[in-house]
Amino acid sequence: MGVVVDPGVPAEIAGLLRANAALLSRIRAGWVPPPTTPPSRRRNPSSALLLAATPLVIALMAVLLASQAAAAGFVLLGAYVFIVLVKIASISETPEDERPHERGVYERARWYDGRYLLPEDFDQEAAQVLARAQRAIGSVLRSHVNAEGLLDDARNAVMLPAQEWEIARLLAKLSALRLEHRDLLARGIAPEVAAVIEPLERALVNSEAAVVARVEALERYAGHVAEAERAFHARGQIEELRARLPRYEELLAESGADRLAVTEIERLAEDADVLERTLRRSVASAHEAFRYLES
Structure with missing residues (x-):
């Protein structure tokens, strides 16, 4: 989660x-x-030191190149250029903490x-209830019957995330109150206070039951959608087989075995009709469950 x-x-x-x-x-x-810090305002002490040392390095190189130690001057020049290039590369990389x-x-x-x-806003019980709601919502929104518009995909896209947020918001409140209640009980309750505590505990239990009822309604809706999803896939497979029937019939006729397959072919057509009716019933049931969620 x-x-x-x-x-x-x-x-x-x-x-x-x-x-x-x-x-x-x-x-x-x-x-x-x-x-x-804006890049223009970043100050690096080593960069300033390098800049200040440049005239001295140039003067020293000029002296060395004019003397018998010209080789040392070239070495100094190469070392200085290398240091400058390394510094430019390091400046071009933005440190992680400045991103x-x-x-x-x-x-x-x-x-x-x-x-x-x-x-962390949810205690263990609330997290489990929320996970159930999220699984149900996810299965509906990812279904092919929803993507194909057999359900009310536009309303699902709006209402189901709203349901998730409302359930999560209530569960977070419930978790916070339960934590406060447990802390209170852990400090010890006087007998005179017990009569006041009892209705508060009932309020927590009843609130949780109401949220769980919402989640169960989502799960029933997801169950109807899963039924429609199975029928949808089965219908697609049957339709694919029906499209291939002419080739099978041609093969059977050429082999002289067509009289043996008539019954099976007719049964395939009947299965397609049954699956079509099953899909329609499943989608209708899902619509009924959806209307229940809105109430």
Whole structure:
């Protein structure tokens, strides 16, 4: 389970948030990236020293080249050029801590605070419930019957992510309240307070049951879609076989065995009709389950 993002967040920003769960956790814990410095303002002490030493090196080379130690002057010149080239190469590489990526994630995390949830926002029970919802939603959105428009793919694309966010938001609230409740119980409860605690515990249990009911509705919808998916694939295979029938019939006629295959060929056509009806029923059931989710 990764980062869950409000479907109202722009897709590009949502993708950035989902891809940086670990960084978002650090930001949540109070980490702040160092400010980025424009390239024109970056100062490097070694560069300044190198620049200051240039006149001295040139003067020394001129003296050496004019004397009997001309070879030493050429060596000095080569060494100096090498050092300059190495320095230019090192300057051209932007250090990791100066790259703007972390700053960009930080700024967007602050701007969209409250519109994304991290794995640590859910206790174990809530994470399991959310994973069930995400599996159901994913199976529907990835199905061929949805892609082919046999379901209401446009409404699925809008409503199912909204359902995921709403379920995640409720589960995160439930997790936080359960943690506070457990901490309270761990400190010890006076007998006089027990009567107040009991209805609060019932509220937690009933809230969880309501969220689980939503997830079960999603799972029923996904089950109907899976049924339609199986019928869709089987129908496609039958149609493919029916398209090949003329070649089989030709072969049987030429071999004199056509009278033996008439029944099997007729059964193939009947199977295609049965699968067509099954697919229609499965899609109709999925539509009914979808309408239940909207209520």
